[in-house]
Amino acid sequence: MLMNTYAPYNYRFIKGEGTYLYDDTGKRYIDFGCGISVSNLGHGNPHLLNCLKGQADKLWHTSNLFPNKIVEDLAERISKASFGGKVFFCNSGAEANEGAIKLARIYNNKVHAGAKPRIITMNDGFHGRTYTTLSATAQKKVQSGFEPIAPFFTYAPYNDIATVESELSKGDVCAVMLELYQGESGVLPANIEYVKKLRELADKYKALLIFDEVQTGFGRTGKLFAYEHFGVTPDIMTMAKAIANGLPMGAFAAKPEIADLFTPGTHGSTFGGNLLACAVAHGVLDIMLADGFLNSVTEKGLAFQLMLKKRLEILEASVRGKGLMVGVELPILNKDFIRKALDEGLVLIAGGEKSVRFYPPLTATMDELEQGANIAEKVMRSFL
Numbered sequence: 001m002l003m004n005t006y007a008p009y010n011y012r013f014i015k016g017e018g019t020y021l022y023d024d025t026g027k028r029y030i031d032f033g034c035g036i037s038v039s040n041l042g043h044g045n046p047h048l049l050n051c052l053k054g055q056a057d058k059l060w061h062t063s064n065l066f067p068n069k070i071v072e073d074l075a076e077r078i079s080k081a082s083f084g085g086k087v088f089f090c091n092s093g094a095e096a097n098e099g100a101i102k103l104a105r106i107y108n109n110k111v112h113a114g115a116k117p118r119i120i121t122m123n124d125g126f127h128g129r130t131y132t133t134l135s136a137t138a139q140k141k142v143q144s145g146f147e148p149i150a151p152f153f154t155y156a157p158y159n160d161i162a163t164v165e166s167e168l169s170k171g172d173v174c175a176v177m178l179e180l181y182q183g184e185s186g187v188l189p190a191n192i193e194y195v196k197k198l199r200e201l202a203d204k205y206k207a208l209l210i211f212d213e214v215q216t217g218f219g220r221t222g223k224l225f226a227y228e229h230f231g232v233t234p235d236i237m238t239m240a241k242a243i244a245n246g247l248p249m250g251a252f253a254a255k256p257e258i259a260d261l262f263t264p265g266t267h268g269s270t271f272g273g274n275l276l277a278c279a280v281a282h283g284v285l286d287i288m289l290a291d292g293f294l295n296s297v298t299e300k301g302l303a304f305q306l307m308l309k310k311r312l313e314i315l316e317a318s319v320r321g322k323g324l325m326v327g328v329e330l331p332i333l334n335k336d337f338i339r340k341a342l343d344e345g346l347v348l349i350a351g352g353e354k355s356v357r358f359y360p361p362l363t364a365t366m367d368e369l370e371q372g373a374n375i376a377e378k379v380m381r382s383f384l
């Protein structure tokens with residue numbers, strides 16, 4: 001028996017193909033959930049399958065007791081495609097954030113002699129379900145029952161620079177951590193000016209800036225990483241979800257001078273850098289970094305958001321997002337909308353209480369985006 005931690009919708013998927021999922025009765029669904037922005041390149045992508053099968057035939061796992069070129073090369077590619085940091089591989093988003101928080105802690109202890117123990121995170125953010133990451137998650141519903149929460153996290157309203165500045169000016173903050181689009185709360189965007197100012201203030205007060213790109217990373221917003229929209233680079237960035245299109249994997253990258261605060265024995269993971277996951281992650285980068293791919297996501301994202309705006313305005317639903325990371329604020333309960341959409345053959349994900357997330361595969365065709373938008377309109381009309 002499984003532990004009682006989820007309340008799943010009772011649809012049992014047994015096969016996936018491109019943008020589609022099939023349940024155990026053979027019914028087809030358009031998958032605009034991608035397993036919470038994980039299968040960003042759809043299901044059964046031939047190039048990813050080749051990468052997986054090729055590696056599966058050779059070697060699965062040796063642990064980090066031995067170096068491996070696949071792992072080293074992947075770190076190099078992620079570093080080159082982002083801000084030149086050093087990379088640590090792990091297995092999930094929460095674990096990536098745990099690692100980033102540990103790095104901030106060691107930065108406080110080694111660089112500031114323990115004088116900066118606090119970390120600022122943002123209201124309605126989401127950083128994971130482990131004890132430390134739920135403590136970093138400023139949401140009562142996530143923390144409730146697990147008190148006392150880990151100390152030294154201070155929560156600030158999202159997009160409110162004055163609170164962050166006032167906390168930083170106290171001189172005891174080692175890091176500011178946030179998502180650039182709060183996915184779990186329904187794709188709430190950070191303002192560009194706010195993010196630029198966070199960078200400025202973090203520098204001024206010698207605190208690290210950590211971007212949680214677990215949900216936004218790997219093409220979802222039309223850039224490989226969402227921070228590229230903001231013209232600001234972080235000191236540490238965490239990633240997971242779509243990094244290996246469905247194999248469990250996470251990572252965090254840090255500027256070399258910060259990353260080098262870790263020394264052998266300070267951090268580790270048995271499965272981190274698993275060879276099957278790394279092989280598929282290489283395949284993900286092959287596709288996403290190919291000429292024109294990310295531009296096509298931006299173009300499809302703009303067209304898709306327009307499609308949804310036109311179709312959903314009947315119920316005064318508001319559409320927001322970036323690229324193919326789209327949130328729709330509904331005037332009805334999102335769970336009711338999602339259940340009805342599933343009945344009609346469309347998979348969506350809830351975000352917060354009243355939002356629905358539309359996360360189509362980045363490889364979806366315009367026709368598939370249109371099919372999904374049409375179903376969403378039909379569902380919407382059923383609530384009129």
Ligand SMILES: Cc1ncc(COP(=O)(O)O)c(C=O)c1O
Nearest residue numbers: 092093094126127128212214215
């Ligand atoms: C922004 C963000 N950070 C962290 C996590 C936690 O990732 P995981 O569920 O892989 O531990 C999530 C998961 O939804 C997320 O969206």
